[in-house]
Amino acid sequence: MFFSEDKPAPVRSVSAVGTSEFLNSIGVNSAISSRGEKLEKTIEAIRYTGIRWIRSGYEGDATAGDYKTLNRETGVKYSYGLMSGGADIPRLLKGAHMLAEIGALLAFEGNNEPNNWVINYKGQKSGKNESWVGVAKLQNDLYKAVKADPVLKSYPVWNLTEGGAQTDNVGLQYLIIPAGANTVMPAGTQYADYATCHNYFSHPSHPGLYDNQTWNAADPGRLCKVDGLYGNYGRTWRGKFAGYTEDQLISLPKVTTETGVTIQGDFTEEKQARLYLNLYLAQFKRKWSYTSVYLLRDRSDEDGNQSFGFYQKDYTPRKAAVYLHNLTTILADKGMAKKTGSLAYVIANQPETVHDLLLRNSNGKFQLVIWDEKATGTDQVNVTLGKKYSTVKVYDPTLGESAQQTLKNAGSVTLTLSDHPVVIEL
Template sequence: MLGSAGAGQQTLLRGSEPDETRLVAVGCDTFLGSLGVNTHVDQGYSPQSYIQPLRYLGVRNIRDSRRNLSGLVMLHAQTGVRVDLLGSEVVEMTDAADTLARAGALLSIEGPNEPNNFPVTYQGQQGGGPTGSWTAVAQLQMDLYSAVKNNPELGTYPVFQVSEGGAETKNVGLQFLTIPTAAGTLLSDGTGFADYANVHNYVSGVRGGYGDNQAWQAADPTLNARWDGLYGNYGSTWKRHFRGYSSAQLEALPRVTTETGWDAATLDDERTQGVILVNTYLAQFKRGWRYTFIYQLGEGEGGGGNQGLFHQDWTPKLAANYIHNLTSILADNTPVASPGRLDYSIANARDTVHDLLLQKSDGAFELVVWGEQVTGDSNIVVNLGATYTEVKIYDATSGISPVRTLTNADSVVLKINDHAMIVEIR
């Protein structure tokens, strides 16, 4: 329009290309902790209206700004969500962040939102816009980062970089988290801006369209294509092509997505919106994004078109239902200190089939297998590596009850197309 980097990154297995890293699970609590959504309490919308939708959705984080802090604190108390606090000030932002932190409601602090579209004024200087100087933007972000890290109450909280830094008109260095030596930027080497890179890689893409591997490609940290991704903001800036990180560095770069979404322009498009947004949460986590925020919770807010997960009367769209199903099936509030290993493999998988191994604190494995195949099906076999007493299969588009239950099973046959299935192994 956050945690440690790469916590969810695993490498996709092709049946003939074993990779030991993917056999070690990630805690369900860690995955669920990566899920977020944009809200608009700051813009005057009622925080009370968000309580039931957030409880139903099951995401853990919201992105909003500092006006009506009491409303944000109330939402944390009622739903457990924490706030990525967005803003374009320094003193006001740190004061607001301190208030949220004392209430246990703070997730992170984020710099200016899309200065190319929403210019900022800092210390009497305007920054951003399509042609203006970005020096003021960089100085604001630098000062915000310093203020947070030098604040004894806030120093441990992550700071997210400016969004759409790839639009900088002069090489002020916003394509870096910390400007490296001999970078040739206008701000000095060693200038620190943020702990996490921040992009708005809308899964719909900057030119629209719906094709195979839509979410998977949008989440690719090195792909230079029609998604406004990590490469175009931190590898080679999309407006003036200022040099940033190498592809190898981008793969390891701590990163978040604070806006992504899909516009369901008609009722018939609700299913597409639903399956692709579930795929987006999964693909982002699998490919190393620490937090992902969907734009947006409610229809008709913040100029979001038909991107809301709920209708204007707060009835859930299919996207809200599918996300609710996913978070309900995987529900777990306890971190897994030492996730286990499952010696599984997948046979007959196309490159549109992806998998993510999770584990609950009670020991159950949750193997999420999702397809990004727009038409047709892929029939695959998941070999479990051993015989298990009970295996349940869930469909994220069907509900929160198993669609099949197997006993004494050592493999599972799945028909995969455009959405997520969950294989629960006990």
């Protein structure tokens, strides 16, 4: 990385997003204090990584006290859901009231992957290879129950996951079933405020390591190579039922409650760590409001999920935890920027694997995050700023939390990028 005195290229004004808005999108799956996880270690891990929210539900053995302690010690919030096979809406709302009282509730979530779990709701077996009418009724009843509750009605409801697997066209590819959809459930049925996906960036439908891996998984349209938004809300992957148009999918409110990759083959611990950084950035840039990686700590009770985690079973941090700690420390912001404003800059001849996200910290500093998603090799890019800045700092979260370079009176920065982000602060 070095400062270039070349004449600046034509620049454009780019609107910034508050740094805290991005940081708030960073989530993880955790059982908190059950399934082998220990509350005190979860507290340490959340503090260290800077993760802001946890995907959870009533199926675990974590107590109300555990939820409260973790929130008090870290400020973390929770999406709270029915999870795998759950159908007890009153129980879910009871736990949600507890979380709302302490300011820790983020959102509700419907069932986890009904294609893998049979749901028994009001005497009707549903999900997997059965009719999905029961699943649909459960999700609709959850939505109505939340919105009828005077305390909880302001919280968003996230849809169930893998609606693309519905066997009959119950309309789960919509948040609200539109007129003329010809679905089993009637037009006007509302399921959720947000679409929800498990868009794992390495998937049997497109395995291996490739350029723009997390960027592609976050693609809202049919270009997505994995189990993404289009296959669940555009044209369902199982029954090929029509849903939203690609133009509608771009602006559809959406969240990811599971994604990640195990360490194997080309996906080394180092590569996993870099991909997880790219993942959070790509998802946010492509308008996913929240993203949760599976998992915080490797499961000790689930075969096949032994290397997804930021932490090993004994809580040894993987590089993914270290690099995320560095990134959230570099960007650290507990406030909200009063005015995000805009910054003039241009990345000349920007390669298709290079992406940028402009943030503004509540301290007024701009933080321009630029990342490359090349599977192998490097790109050299020049970032031309709209004017010269007295001090420009360049950070690389794979090398540490301190600035790797400080430039004076700089109007441009040249970067050698490969497969992870750098941060330019000015």
